[in-house]
Amino acid sequence: MNRQDLVQLIRERKSYLCIGLDTDIQKIPKHLLSHADPIFAFNKAIIDATKDLCVSYKINTAFYECQGIRGWESLQRTVEYIPDDIFTIADAKRGDIGNTSTYYAKTFFETYGFDSVTVAPYMGRDSVEPFLAFPGKWAIVLGLTSNEGSKDFQQTKIGERFLYEQVMQTTASWGSADNTMFVVGATQSAAVADIRKLLPDHFFLVPGVGAQGGSLKEISEKGLNKDVGLLVNASRAVIYAGNGEDFADDARKAAQAYQREMSQYLV
Amino acid sequence: MNRQDLVQLIRERKSYLCIGLDTDIQKIPKHLLSHADPIFAFNKAIIDATKDLCVSYKINTAFYECQGIRGWESLQRTVEYIPDDIFTIADAKRGDIGNTSTYYAKTFFETYGFDSVTVAPYMGRDSVEPFLAFPGKWAIVLGLTSNEGSKDFQQTKIGERFLYEQVMQTTASWGSADNTMFVVGATQSAAVADIRKLLPDHFFLVPGVGAQGGSLKEISEKGLNKDVGLLVNASRAVIYAGNGEDFADDARKAAQAYQREMSQYLV
Numbered sequence: 001m002n003r004q005d006l007v008q009l010i011r012e013r014k015s016y017l018c019i020g021l022d023t024d025i026q027k028i029p030k031h032l033l034s035h036a037d038p039i040f041a042f043n044k045a046i047i048d049a050t051k052d053l054c055v056s057y058k059i060n061t062a063f064y065e066c067q068g069i070r071g072w073e074s075l076q077r078t079v080e081y082i083p084d085d086i087f088t089i090a091d092a093k094r095g096d097i098g099n100t101s102t103y104y105a106k107t108f109f110e111t112y113g114f115d116s117v118t119v120a121p122y123m124g125r126d127s128v129e130p131f132l133a134f135p136g137k138w139a140i141v142l143g144l145t146s147n148e149g150s151k152d153f154q155q156t157k158i159g160e161r162f163l164y165e166q167v168m169q170t171t172a173s174w175g176s177a178d179n180t181m182f183v184v185g186a187t188q189s190a191a192v193a194d195i196r197k198l199l200p201d202h203f204f205l206v207p208g209v210g211a212q213g214g215s216l217k218e219i220s221e222k223g224l225n226k227d228v229g230l231l232v233n234a235s236r237a238v239i240y241a242g243n244g245e246d247f248a249d250d251a252r253k254a255a256q257a258y259q260r261e262m263s264q265y266l267v
Numbered sequence: 268m269n270r271q272d273l274v275q276l277i278r279e280r281k282s283y284l285c286i287g288l289d290t291d292i293q294k295i296p297k298h299l300l301s302h303a304d305p306i307f308a309f310n311k312a313i314i315d316a317t318k319d320l321c322v323s324y325k326i327n328t329a330f331y332e333c334q335g336i337r338g339w340e341s342l343q344r345t346v347e348y349i350p351d352d353i354f355t356i357a358d359a360k361r362g363d364i365g366n367t368s369t370y371y372a373k374t375f376f377e378t379y380g381f382d383s384v385t386v387a388p389y390m391g392r393d394s395v396e397p398f399l400a401f402p403g404k405w406a407i408v409l410g411l412t413s414n415e416g417s418k419d420f421q422q423t424k425i426g427e428r429f430l431y432e433q434v435m436q437t438t439a440s441w442g443s444a445d446n447t448m449f450v451v452g453a454t455q456s457a458a459v460a461d462i463r464k465l466l467p468d469h470f471f472l473v474p475g476v477g478a479q480g481g482s483l484k485e486i487s488e489k490g491l492n493k494d495v496g497l498l499v500n501a502s503r504a505v506i507y508a509g510n511g512e513d514f515a516d517d518a519r520k521a522a523q524a525y526q527r528e529m530s531q532y533l534v
Binding site (some may be wrong): 010022060062065066067069073095096097098104106107109110111112113121123124125126128142144146147148150151152153154156157158163167170 | 289313327329330332333336339340343353360361363364365367368370371374377378379381387388389390391392393394395398409411412414416417418419420421423424425430433434436440
C-alpha cells in the first residue's frame with residue numbers, strides 16, 4: 001500500500017489505529033481452544049469486530065513463531081484474512097547482512113504478502129536497504145522504542161545528540177517518507193516533538209499506548225503532521241479487553257474508544 | 268550445551284569450525300530438486316560429510332523463512348538431524364521488548380531445541396535478558412558485524428570508544444561468559460585484539476571467513492583465549508564448495524582445510 005492510499009484510508013475512517021494481534025494462546029478465551037486453529041479463530045473474531053475502526057493490523061511474529069510450524073500457519077491464515085484495504089505490518093524486527101536481509105524482505109513482502117516489516121537498524125545500511133527495494137512496501141525501522149531498555153543504547157549521547165536521532169536521520173536518508181517509517185514508543189512522548197522536527201514527513205508507528213502506559217493525547221499532539229504521520233498501535237488493551245464468549249464485542253468497544261479519541265485529533 | 272562441554276568438544280576435534288547452513292534453494296545442486304524436501308536433503312548430506320570436522324552448525328533462519336511453512340519444516344528436520352553433541356546456533360538476530368523476547372527465546376530454545384540464538388542489542392537490557400534465563404542455552408549478541416554497514420552505527424564514536432564496545436561491555440554485564448557470546452566479524456580483524464582485551468573470557472562467533480574475505484589466521488591470532496573462545500563460521504565457502512553430484516565430498520574437503528588450519532592454532 002502506498003502513502004497516498006494509507007493517508008486517504010486514515011482520513012476516511014478518522015482513525016490512525018493499528019491493532020496489534022499479539023495473540024498468546026495462554027491468554028485467549030478458553031472456549032476457543034476447541035477450534036482446529038485457536039489463534040486464527042481468535043484473530044478472525046477480532047478482525048471481524050474491528051476492521052472498520054482501524055487502518056492497520058500488526059502481527060508480532062514472536063507469538064506465532066513460538067508455536068512452531070502451527071504458529072506460522074495461524075500467521076498465514078491471519079494475514080490472508082485481513083481485508084486488502086488495510087495496512088499490514090509484520091512486527092518481526094529483522095535485519096542481517098544485505099544478501100540475507102533480501103531473504104527476510106521476500107519472506108514478509110512476497111511469501112506472506114505484508115505491506116511492511118519492522119527492521120532493526122544495528123547492522124547499518126546494507127541491512128536496511130533490501131527492505132526498501134520493493135515498490136509499495138515499507139521498512140519500519142526501530143528508532144526510539146517504548147521499553148525500559150531503550151535507555152541502554154538508543155539514548156546514549158553522541159556529542160550533542162542521541163544515538164536514536166542519528167539512527168533515524170541516517171536511516172531516513174537511505175529511503176524516503178514513501179517507503180520508510182520509524183518505531184517511536186508512546187512512552188517516549190517527551191522526545192516526540194523533537195523527533196517530529198527532525199523528521200517532519202515520515203510516518204511513525206507508535207506502540208506503547210494502553211498496557212504500556214503511553215498517552216494517546218500526548219503522542220497525537222506532538223506527533224501528528226500534515227499527512228497525519230502516525231499509526232498508533234494498541235495490542236493487549238484491545239484484543240484482551242474481554243475474556244468471555246463476547247470478547248470480540250469488548251475488543252470492538254476498546255477499539256471504538258481509541259477511534260473516537262483519534263477523530264478529535266484529526267482536523 | 269554448557270561452556271565446559273563446548274570447550275572439551277573443540278579440544279577433542281581440534282576444531283572451532285562452525286558451518287553455516289545458509290541453504291538457498293537457488294544454489295543447491297539441481298539433482299536434489301526432485302527430493303520431497305530438497306533443502307533438508309542438501310543439509311543432511313552436508314552434515315553427514317562434515318559432522319566430525321566441526322563443532323557447531325549455524326542455521327540462518329532467513330533462508331528458511333522465505334520458503335514459508337515448508338522452510339520451517341526443513342529447518343526443523345535439519346536441527347533434529349544434527350547430532351546432539353554438536354553446538355547449534357539459530358542465527359535469527361531476534362530481539363523485542365521483554366515479554367516478547369521471551370517468546371523468541373522459547374521459539375529457538377524449546378520449540379526447535381537450539382543451543383543458542385543470535386540477538387540484536389538495539390532495544391537494550393530487557394530485550395536481551397530473556398535469552399539468558401534458560402540453563403545451558405546461550406545468547407549470541409551482535410557486537411561488531413562483518414558487513415560494510417557496521418560502519419554506520421556500530422563504529423560511531425561515543426567519547427573515546429566505539430558504540431560496539433559499549434554494547435558489548437554493557438551486554439556482557441547482564442549475563443556471564445557461560446551464557447553470552449558475541450558476534451565479531453572476521454573482516455574486522457584490526458579491532459579483534461582490542462575486543463579480546465575488553466572481553467578476555469567470552470566466546471566470539473566469527474562470521475566472514477571465506478566468501479566475505481576475512482582471514483582465519485589473523486582472527487585466530489588475535490581472538491583465541493585460554494578456553495579457545497572462538498567459533499569461526501564458514502557458510503558459502505563450505506556448503507557451496509562443489510555443485511555436482513559429489514558436492515558433499517567437496518564440502519568435506521573445504522571443512523577439512525579449515526579444521527587442519529585450526530588445529531595448528533590450537534596449542
